[in-house]
Amino acid sequence: xxxxxxxxxxxxxxxxxxxxxxxxxxxxxxVIRPTETQDDTRFLQEIGEAIxxxxxxxxxxxxxxxxxxIGVPSFVFANGxxxxxxxxxxxxxxxxxxxxxxxxxxxxxRVDNDARLVALGESLYGQGRGYRRVLVLTLGTGLGLGFTIxxxxxxxxxxxxxxxxxxxxxxxxxxxxxxTGCLESLVAASGIAxxxxxxxxxxxxPHLPMTAExxxxxxxxxxxxxxxxxxxxxGYLKTxxxxxxxxxxxxxxxxxxxxxxxxxPEIGSLHNPGxxxxxxxxxxxxxxSVLEEEAGILGSAALFN
Numbered sequence: 001x002x003x004x005x006x007x008x009x010x011x012x013x014x015x016x017x018x019x020x021x022x023x024x025x026x027x028x029x030x031v032i033r034p035t036e037t038q039d040d041t042r043f044l045q046e047i048g049e050a051i052x053x054x055x056x057x058x059x060x061x062x063x064x065x066x067x068x069x070i071g072v073p074s075f076v077f078a079n080g081x082x083x084x085x086x087x088x089x090x091x092x093x094x095x096x097x098x099x100x101x102x103x104x105x106x107x108x109x110r111v112d113n114d115a116r117l118v119a120l121g122e123s124l125y126g127q128g129r130g131y132r133r134v135l136v137l138t139l140g141t142g143l144g145l146g147f148t149i150x151x152x153x154x155x156x157x158x159x160x161x162x163x164x165x166x167x168x169x170x171x172x173x174x175x176x177x178x179x180t181g182c183l184e185s186l187v188a189a190s191g192i193a194x195x196x197x198x199x200x201x202x203x204x205x206p207h208l209p210m211t212a213e214x215x216x217x218x219x220x221x222x223x224x225x226x227x228x229x230x231x232x233x234x235g236y237l238k239t240x241x242x243x244x245x246x247x248x249x250x251x252x253x254x255x256x257x258x259x260x261x262x263x264x265p266e267i268g269s270l271h272n273p274g275x276x277x278x279x280x281x282x283x284x285x286x287x288x289s290v291l292e293e294e295a296g297i298l299g300s301a302a303l304f305n
Contacts, residue, residue, distance in 0.1 A: 009296030119146025
């Protein structure tokens with residue numbers, strides 16, 4: 001009999017909700033909605049409609065749903081209370097999310113940090129499958145970090161969810177965390193925009209959007225400014241990855257998120273194996289996600305594996 005769970009990945013602009021077959025890692029059904037960031041009632045109503053839709057489908061097919069897993073950009077306590085999303089979701093301060101979902105839908109609910117759950121999805125169903133120690137970096141509006149060992153999260157609570165805030169340079173880029181030269185502020189989408197601004201991108205190329213996708217594409221076309229931006233960007237990312245190797249000794253490093261798609265031509269240069277390694281025979285595989293948007297859905301549902 002199929003083992004089903006609902007996975008919810010709350011993102012910066014969109015919330016992705018999926019009905020997952022946990023044995024195969026297949027997202028059997030999916031709903032994507034704009035993320036409601038201001039109103040608690042609307043937020044619960046919108047994800048609740050999808051939950052009830054999936055419950056009805058499971059009932060029709062005479063299948064049961066083990067529970068609802070949710071990924072949130074925050075520290076989350078063991079009882080499913082969200083600590084803070086630092087203004088991203090205005091109402092989600094000391095917020096008993098798991099309790100509200102359980103009460104409204106009569107299903108068990110488990111909540112964890114979103115980047116950790118992306119890593120869980122990658123380790124069980126994606127590029128990290130078959131590796132013992134898997135590190136996943138999600139590159140998008142921020143830098144999410146998740147680490148798994150033998151297909152399990154590294155600890156019951158997301159104490160390292162701020163691991164993207166690693167100081168790697170002394171330049172004048174100030175991150176919202178308060179640090180200067182923070183990795184997240186440099187390798188997130190805002191970091192690419194900052195580098196492009198310094199080169200006067202909008203003035204030189206008013207017809208080209210100042211986005212990561214455009215800049216990576218222009219680099220492939222031989223645009224010298226785009227080449228300079230990508231060179232600076234990948235230099236910071238490489239430094240971060242080499243530091244994470246010494247912290248986590250991952251067997252596999254997976255890069256995901258919207259920015260990662262443009263890194264395919266650069267993937268071979270993002271780690272220096274000649275540096276001092278955790279142990280003499282240490283090697284790691286650096287790769288790009290193939291699950292892409294489904295990783296967070298799968299990892300959230302996998303809280304019920």
